[in-house]
Amino acid sequence: MVPSTMTEMWTTLGSTIASIMFVWAIVRQYCPYEVRYYFEKYTQRIMGVFYPYVKISIHEFTGDHLKRSEAYVAVEAYLSANSSKTAKRLKAEMGKDSTNLVLSMDEYERVTDEFRGAKVWWVASKVVSPTRPMSYYPEQEKRYYRLTFHKRYREMITGAYLEHVVKEGKEIRMRNRQRKLYTNSPGYKWPSYKQTMWSHIVFEHPATFETMALEPDRKQEIIEDLVTFSKSKEFYARIGKAWKRGYLLYGPPGTGKSTMIAAMANLLNYDVYDLELTAVKDNTELRKLLIETTSKSIIVIEDIDCSLDLTGQRKKKAEKPSEDEKEKMDKERKEPKEEGGSKVTLSGLLNFIDGLWSACGGERLIVFTTNYVEKLDPALIRRGRMDKHIELSYCTFEGFKVLAKNYLNLETHPMFDAVHTLMKETDITPADVAENLMPKSPLDNVEKCLSSLIQALEEAKEEAVKRTADKEADRKIAEQEETTSKQIEDPVPANENAAQSQENNVTEKP
Numbered sequence: 474m475v476p477s478t479m480t481e482m483w484t485t486l487g488s489t490i491a492s493i494m495f496v497w498a499i500v501r502q503y504c505p506y507e508v509r510y511y512f513e514k515y516t517q518r519i520m521g522v523f524y525p526y527v528k529i530s531i532h533e534f535t536g537d538h539l540k541r542s543e544a545y546v547a548v549e550a551y552l553s554a555n556s557s558k559t560a561k562r563l564k565a566e567m568g569k570d571s572t573n574l575v576l577s578m579d580e581y582e583r584v585t586d587e588f589r590g591a592k593v594w595w596v597a598s599k600v601v602s603p604t605r606p607m608s609y610y611p612e613q614e615k616r617y618y619r620l621t622f623h624k625r626y627r628e629m630i631t632g633a634y635l636e637h638v639v640k641e642g643k644e645i646r647m648r649n650r651q652r653k654l655y656t657n658s659p660g661y662k663w664p665s666y667k668q669t670m671w672s673h674i675v676f677e678h679p680a681t682f683e684t685m686a687l688e689p690d691r692k693q694e695i696i697e698d699l700v701t702f703s704k705s706k707e708f709y710a711r712i713g714k715a716w717k718r719g720y721l722l723y724g725p726p727g728t729g730k731s732t733m734i735a736a737m738a739n740l741l742n743y744d745v746y747d748l749e750l751t752a753v754k755d756n757t758e759l760r761k762l763l764i765e766t767t768s769k770s771i772i773v774i775e776d777i778d779c780s781l782d783l784t785g786q787r788k789k790k791a792e793k794p795s796e797d798e799k800e801k802m803d804k805e806r807k808e809p810k811e812e813g814g815s816k817v818t819l820s821g822l823l824n825f826i827d828g829l830w831s832a833c834g835g836e837r838l839i840v841f842t843t844n845y846v847e848k849l850d851p852a853l854i855r856r857g858r859m860d861k862h863i864e865l866s867y868c869t870f871e872g873f874k875v876l877a878k879n880y881l882n883l884e885t886h887p888m889f890d891a892v893h894t895l896m897k898e899t900d901i902t903p904a905d906v907a908e909n910l911m912p913k914s915p916l917d918n919v920e921k922c923l924s925s926l927i928q929a930l931e932e933a934k935e936e937a938v939k940r941t942a943d944k945e946a947d948r949k950i951a952e953q954e955e956t957t958s959k960q961i962e963d964p965v966p967a968n969e970n971a972a973q974s975q976e977n978n979v980t981e982k983p
């Protein structure tokens with residue numbers, strides 16, 4: 474029967490679809506799995522003959538599920554820019570510097586794109602694997618993008634178009650991303666039970682090389698080194714080396730090691746991974762954490778001397794090894810103890826620097842900081858591993874001038890001379906200078922801050938003089954004690970001894 478009106482036609486179509494769905498539901502429920510499998514397989518093949526479209530899926534996680542697929546991330550960024558104009562359902566996330574929202578297409582949303590006259594469709598989708606009964610693990614979502622295009626464009630889309638999408642996506646990502654500060658902390662991660670994982674916050678440290686108290690020449694040298702590194706992709710590829718560089722920052726507390734790392738990250742627009750070694754269970758876990766780090770990042774281990782010793786046992790912060798301990802550590806380094814693989818060892822750490830993983834996925838800086846460079850194993854800091862050693866030391870007058878400009882907006886002042894003279898005579902860290910230059914109340918003027926610094930310098934000078942005097946007094950006391958103890962051990966003077974033995978000889982004679 475031919476439907477006479479539009480209404481009848483829709484009614485017929487609706488009931489036909491309902492019937493098909495009903496039959497399909499019955500088949501799914503009662504038909505054995507094998508029969509259904511063959512049915513679906515052959516239906517798809519037959520459809521394939523008539524269906525002129527090609528589909529490509531790009532999954533979020535591939536292989537070992539450790540890292541988000543780069544292709545997925547790039548497509549996500551590419552589509553975020555394109556879909557915001559056409560898609561109807563969008564997701565919003567905070568963008569760079571927390572000032573703007575970045576939009577991307579929501580799940581099951583479809584957008585159309587055009588490339589050299591060819592039309593393509595993108596769909597964001599996910600597969601949800603159901604939870605097993607009595608399982609503690611949450612259900613797993615596997616997200617993916619599906620690209621559909623006509624088969625006559627196969628060559629162009631699989632080649633030039635996808636290349637264009639990935640390239641553009643990466644650029645958009647770099648522009649829009651919020652830089653992050655990652656820290657590792659113990660957590661629960663599916664499917665492993667307990668392990669340390671990266672968690673992150675937005676990295677918004679304001680430090681720059683400009684605001685750092687450092688001699689201008691050194692500052693320039695470090696900046697050039699970093700910029701050259703970041704532009705040397707081809708160079709590293711040509712010489713066959715992984716694109717990474719190690720920096721060792723050493724010097725007393727408060728001389729700007731952490732500040733310099735923040736300045737490095739801001740200069741190069743890199744993320745920072747602050748690795749707390751003491752929270753890492755073993756070498757395997759260390760490797761996993763490192764594989765999860767992304768390109769354009771700085772991996773930092775602060776106070777490396779406190780994080781691990783050469784046998785894999787943690788040491789307490791700021792504890793200098795005694796001579797005996799040093800000897801023991803040397804011995805144990807040569808004959809490592811079996812720790813049952815439960816701790817990060819020196820070799821694990823060396824592997825972290827040299828390992829194959831470090832060649833994967835683009836540029837990385839590895840930065841170690843320490844207050845006691847002499848405590849570190851030479852193998853750890855040799856060139857090639859830690860390529861550049863930067864000593865950060867007490868504040869110089871040049872450094873002070875930078876801080877005076879930052880804190881007081883002052884380029885010169887009659888009180889600078891007194892500061893200059895005192896700085897030549899005594900040591901003060903940039904952190905202490907900064908603290909003194911910081912106005913403590915709205916009434917504090919420039920003179921008050923400079924006087925406070927001068928007073929701190931004078932106190933430091935007095936303290937140093939006192940320390941020297943105390944040391945001298947201690948030395949003298951020690952000398953005296955040594956002489957006294959010798960006298961107690963050997964109360965009879967040597968010449969008296971000789972006389973005594975002569976006397977004895979005489980009396981023993983018959």
Ligand SMILES: Nc1ncnc2c1ncn2[C@@H]1O[C@H](COP(=O)(O)OP(=O)(O)OP(=O)(O)O)[C@@H](O)[C@H]1O
Nearest residue numbers: 684685686725726727728729730731732903904907
């Ligand atoms: N060279 C510097 N230039 C500018 N400010 C500095 C410098 N050094 C230290 N400061 C100031 O002192 C504070 C502490 O410095 P920072 O934490 O960078 O020192 P550090 O060498 O990493 O110390 P630690 O070894 O204790 O971790 C910083 O917040 C910064 O304000």
